Amino acid sequence: MIDGHALPYFQPLIDTATGRIAGYEALARLRDDNGDVRSAGPLFTDPQVDPDDLLELDRTIRRMALESFRDNPAGFLSLNISPLWVSRLEPGTPLPSLALMAEIGLPPEQVVFEITELQGDIHQLKDVVQRYRQAGIRIAIDDFGAGYSMLDRVLALEPDILKLDIQLFRKAASGTGNSGDFVRALALMAEKSGCWIIAEGVETEAELHFALECGARYVQGYLFARPEENFLPDDAVQAKFSTMRDHYVSEKLAERAKLATLRRSLAQLFAELREWLATGAQPTRLPSPKRYPWLIRCFLCDAHGTQISPNYEWIDRHWRADPRYLDHNWSWRPYFYQILAEAGEDSRVILSNRYRDATTNQYCMTSGLFIDDSRHLLLVDIDIAHI
Template sequence: MSNPAPRPDGQGGQAVPDGGGRGFLGKIGARMAPPRPEAAPSIHTREALLLLRNYEESGQGWFWSTDAEGRLTYITQYVAEQMGRTAAALIGASFSDLFLPVDSHGERQRTLPFLLTKQSKFDELPLRSAFEGDRWWAVSGRPHFDGGGRFTGYRGSGTDITQQRQSAEDASRLAMYDSLTGLANRFNISKKLDTTLAAFSQQHRSCAIMLLDLDRFKQVNDTLGHPAGDALLKQVAERLLKIVGDKEMVSRLGGDEFQILLPDVEDRGKLGDMAADIIASLSQPYSVEGSRCIIGASVGVAISPFDGMTSDDLVRNADLALYAAKGNGRGRFRFYSSDLHQSAEDRRALEEDLRDALARGEMELSYQPVVNAKTDTVTGMEALVRWTHPERGPISPSLFIPIAEETNLIWALGEWVLRKATEDAAAWPGQMRVAVNVSPIQFANAELPKIVTHALAASGLPPEQLELEITESVFLGDSAETSHMFKALKAIGVRLALDDFGTGYSSLGYLQSAPFDKIKIDQSFVRGATEPGSRNGAIIAAIVALAEALEMETTAEGIESLDQLDLIRKLNVSHVQGYVYSKPVSNGELLGHAESGSWTIKPTGPARQRNDRFQMFRKVGAIHDNHRYAVVMRNLSATGAFIEGIQDVPLGTQFVIDFGEGQLVTATVRRSKQHQQGIQFETPLVSDGNGGLCTRHRVSPYLIAAAAQQSGGLSLPMFTTTSDWTGK
């Protein structure tokens, strides 16, 4: 069918009824046609129609038009087909209904209905198809008016930008998410933390963050290669997501560092439980490219507004807590507290002092008896290294051993311990064994068998009287080097003990090949074993049965009460180590006890296990009836404390104990004698992740400020119960 000539005024034209929804081409062609003479316009119009039709059919773009009410009067056929319709079926439909509303896909722009109502022109407006969730169009439109200036509708065009949109989203994802694990990256989580804290400060809400760092991850990269390390990081991310749940709240900062954002969480009991769960989960063995890997994790926790109100402060303080957690032995969590700043400085100073401690003779060994559970006879001693600093006094091994490992001083220190312990043991009467701890770093050094041989030769101690205690972490990669080391040590004739069995890296597989003579049951299983409902006794029984089947001895560590000892004996544990028999003693004391050739110890201690009590001399506040008393806390447990400093306090008196830094707990006097009181806490304290205790909740700085305004000064006495200041 031939195309009709346009009208002389150039306004519109008759649509071409081609059955394909292309009538708009006739209109376009008529508008484009020049005025008479008629022959020339007819040729140009025909060519223009063919070009536009070819353009539509190529799929590179499409056209549309509406009436004054926004109803479609034309749409390209292939676009209608993309929407699962025909052009004829869409004629009369609202043009806006072809696309999803702006709010449904997060676009920040003026909406299409708004633009059509305002009769505004628009160009390249990105719109998402209402019929296909993943297709995007860039739509342009111009309002059209008749000769009298009356609005008659829109005419416009569109192009498919799905691919460009996907590329942009991919680029945005790369900028916001870690390409390896799919977790949010550092930029993403930092932006999210900034936004959260800004909003929460106005709403007086709390927000916690956890920073975690993988322990021994570098060994995986070094022994198995970077591809294995990448595969391991993916598994770590999966385990974190199972615990946290919300993918947007977990991020990988880079390397083996991760961050978790926890809005509206300030309960340190819950946070401690989550941190412990994370550490336990990440410490379970991994299977990577056919190899078995074992790593661990350390966690630092900071909570806004208590530990910082800006993202910089919060992250810095969480990092300081993480540093402290790693410095205190790894595989643990730590809450931020203000004293960590000084602790960090002290630790850096200790690093320098430790380098010269051996040369200055500041190191010494103590020995804790290992006792036969049936006869109460000492069969051996565990060598424990002690450091007495010339200015700071005794330094805990949990503090200086990690420093020695990080600064590569552990080899020199370990060699000294081995030589000194064998030298002392050679002079002991009878045939008592000496046990020496070997760190994973020492175990990985090919020189270890040579050092052991030299120590035995120099001291004259028979090899069978030396026992090397090795933790499960030496099985990091189940490598050939590990098996070779075991064979080399057994060839010397020394005994091997598996230390801290069952603390998170357990696998029965290596017990089939590793030539251990003893399994040491970690004290975490002993604690609580005598409490009603505890399963620890069943676990200990299973370990003993396993050891007996493999013809190994067993030693239970950390036995402190007589009921624990009774249970251990009933479960057939062969040896016991703990305060119920003896604290560590010097070599001189040991010789005095064993001078007759043997040493038998009668067990003593509390009849039943009780909550851990921490001896201390700590100044705290005790608030009662608008008075704040300065008292000294002498000991502390999860459920109570012993204080002194107030005279003749009646039983039943309630105090608010102020530990500082917003840590308050209501306590009732249960025992009172002159200036000393035994108090019971209304709400038990929780672990601080570092072997100490802290309050579950803290008083918000917002609440303290509000209370101070109301009371005109001293604010804490306004709170009479825990729920008053926690809102719980």
């Protein structure tokens, strides 16, 4: 027996292209006799609660949410679907949610079914998902990135929307460890597969900025609105979102300005290195790194990416030659073939994307300049923490 009166609450999803409310996620709540409202979510993971009672609660919430949303003029409603309920369906039988939507009269195009977990029989779940999609319903996967072993199941379901795992997203947005690169990779994978990204749990402007950096189509969280019993005007947070988006763009422009300054410094450094090569390439005569605090090392490769000089690194206020990487070919490295692609442009300073350096474990970029009619390639590694 579940105590309390069931009701749906609705949390807006903000379209990052417009700043307007594009839809809502329906969330299960219980109201006690004193009028206090609490989340019903913990009940769905409590093994002491009767599954039949949970199914009844789930269907009650779903009906109430669809009925409430029916008169909403636009947007979509996202409803959680547990594979637990899917597993109780007989193969080929009518799907209760589709029957309910037909009864209420809500167009399937206004509904997203959010798969809350990926356990159970994947073939049965895939069949049900295909039937939902054939009816015109979009499919979302919740907690994307939380279960690394579930990637094959995500791909099998071919979702329209992926909702980033909230804990992973927050960790990445805070800059903890290398989780940021992992989430960016997930977002890039989603983009390449044609999925839209939802970033939920957005509570700070920094988290919004990270969501925008990941290309999130929708954002959801307390920064804009808490779950409520009623719907908001679709422009309720547009002004606030627009201001924060402008802050994000300003930050990105400032980053571009730093890169422009870096390129000018690199041009000066490469000029000094070319002069150094022309006058005998003695390590003691390398340019002073005081003007280049971001410089990690410099070295020389041939046009095919094979290293033909030692690494020269500034250690204990002296240049040190490290010959360990002589004859190593770096052309296979992603940052390196970006640079090799520019062969033939001797006067152009080339700058790679950011990557993690395997030797120092620092986040770096590599810059290169072809010289000697593109027969040689001068390279410097840059510590981006000092840009």
